[in-house]
Amino acid sequence: MDDFLAARSQMGVSLGFHIIFACxxxxxxxxxxxxHYQWLRSGNSRYLHIAKAWSKGVAIFFVTGAVSGTVLSFELGLLWPRFMEYAGPIIGMPFSLEGTAFFIEAIALGFYxxxxxxxxxxxxxxxxxxxxxxxxxxxxLVVSxxxxxxxxxxxxxxxxxxxxxDPMKAMFNAAWAAQALHMILAAFVATGFAVAGVHAWMVLRNRNRDFHWKSFRIAITFGALAAVLxxxxxxxxxxxIARRQPAKLAAMEALYHTEQPAPLLIGGWPDSRKREVRYGLRVPGGLSFLAFGNFRAPVAGLDQVPDHEEPPVPxxxxxxxxxxxxxIWLLVxxxxxxxxxxxxxRWLRSPRFLKACVVAIPAGFLAIxxxxxxxxxxxxxWIIYRIMRTADAVTPMPGIRYTFYLFTAVYILLSAMVVFLFYRQIKMVPVLYDTE
Incomplete structure (x- = not known):
């Protein structure tokens, strides 16, 4: 593994783990x-127990998210120094404001x-x-x-x-609103269904059923609403993306040739050498409509992109x-x-529906x-689209592959600890909060 690939892999692994903790x-x-509000409004102590149990989970993920996020901040400077040299003064504002939001979050969580x-x-x-x-x-702010x-x-x-x-114009760039909305909803979908799935599993096992049923209803309501939106x-x-990054859209749909109208591809196996897709189902005009709101609109294919600027299509x-x-599965x-x-x-308490929710525990995070x-x-x-190539931004420092191996091992260990602590917390629920 060369140092450039190692740097990209290390950043990818760090971000891949952090995004789960952060969401x-x-x-x-x-x-x-x-x-907590349900307890204040109704006086039902079961909701108080749920709020207290979830607050411990929030503390666990806050700590791991803070640690993994700090690592990412250092990696930006250490692995991509040329990128930070130029980008730092431009996108420093959202990072600074994110730090402020983080401190407010930490103080508020401490009070809670x-x-x-x-x-x-x-x-x-x-x-x-x-x-x-x-x-x-x-x-x-991070998405910005x-x-x-x-x-x-x-x-x-x-x-x-x-x-x-102009830092303000940089922070509120053309992609910001769409990307932030999509990411925030994805976080609610993933977390909502994951938490609901855990409580559905406990309901199926007849463990403290009322506690877990009420927890399940709160979590899945958030997840289902976000999944619909x-x-x-x-x-x-x-x-x-169709307006700003046509090459990315073409790679997403494996559209090797410009077409008018362009079909929407469902499935398929791209062959970049032959510039074709096998086995896919094509919906005539579907991509034209989704990209531009017109079933007859032309969509630029990868034949409009120089070979040295083409993303890895498969x-x-x-x-x-x-x-x-x-x-789509979570939407259903x-x-x-x-x-x-x-x-x-009666559907909601049926074992079939509850088992489907258990199976869906990892689905949202895999989608993220x-x-x-x-x-x-x-x-x-590109690391900065059409401005700076990723290969030009990487550090010249040798031996990056060793830090990649080290950080991967650390993140795997950290994740195992989080799973253990979370599992232990779930097991302790009947002890801490009266069994039925």
Whole structure:
């Protein structure tokens, strides 16, 4: 493995692990706040127990998210020094504001964890809500920095120099709104169904059923609502990509040749050597409509992209297909949940539905990982789209492959510890919060 590939792999592994910790730490405080509010409103102590149990999970993922996020910050400077040399003054604002949001989140979480019976009960609930809102702001600001890499703005690029820098314009770049909306909804989908799946598993095992059933309903409501909204945000994101990054769109759909109208490809096996796709199902005019709102619109293919600027098509295409397939599955589960809540309540307690939710535990996070692969690999070979190549931004320091191996081992160990702590917390629920 050469140092360039090792640097990319290390950044990919770090981001792949961090994004799971960050999404859970960002979304679960809202679940906790809802359970807390239900207790304040109804006086049902079961909701108090749920809020307390979830607060421990929030603490676990906050700590791991903070550690893994700090590592990513150092890696940006150590692995990609030329990128940070030029990009730092331009996208420093969202990173600085993200740090502020992180500190607010940490303070609010501290108040929440140690405020039981010490603070006014409504102010105590408010600190939990602030924990979620500041975590959400933190995620949006990080996505702003990433979206700038896909849609660079807020500067003039003249003779290899970044001049006339406007940090506000850079932060609110053309890709920011679509990418942030899609990412935040994805975090709610993934976390909602994962948490719901864990509690569904405990319901199936007859463990503290009322506690886990109430927990399941809160979590799956968030996840199902986000899953229903996610296709709308995906449509917005796809249209944004079609305008700004036609090469990425062509790679996502394995569109080797410009077509008018362009079909929507479902499945398929891209062959980059022969410039063709085998076995895929094509929906006539589908891609033209999704990209431009017109069934007859032309869509630029990879034949419009120089060979040295073409993204790795199979990786991007398979990741995109996986993300869409998992999203559709969770959407169907969400619709079944809402319909069941409305007309067929017995469906929700049926073992078949609960088992489907258990199986869906990893689905949302797999979709998030696939989506980030599309975002990052689909932009290649650029680290700043059409401005700076990734190969030109990497550090000249040798031996990166050894740090890649080390960091991968550390992240695997950290993840194992998180799973152990989370499993231990679930097992302790009947002991801590009266069994039935």
């Amino acid at each position: 859970i730490g960002m979304v679960m405080p809202f679940f906790m706040a809802v359970a 964890l140690y405020g039981w019976q010490r603070l006014n009960r409504w102010f105590h609930w408010f600190t939990g809500l602030v924990t979620g809102l500041s975590g959400l702001a933190s995620g949006i 920095a990433n979206s700038w890499m896909n849609s660079p703005s807020g500067f003039d690029y003249i003779n290899g120099q970044f001049l006339n820098i 996610q296709p709308l945000s995906g449509d917005i994101a796809a249209k944004s 990786v991007v295409h398979f990741s995109f297909q996986l993300m869409v397939a998992l999203g 589960l969400g619709l079944v949940y809402f319909y069941g809540s409305w007309r067929r309540r 990982e696939a989506g980030w692969i599309v975002t990052e690999v689909g932009r290649q070979p």
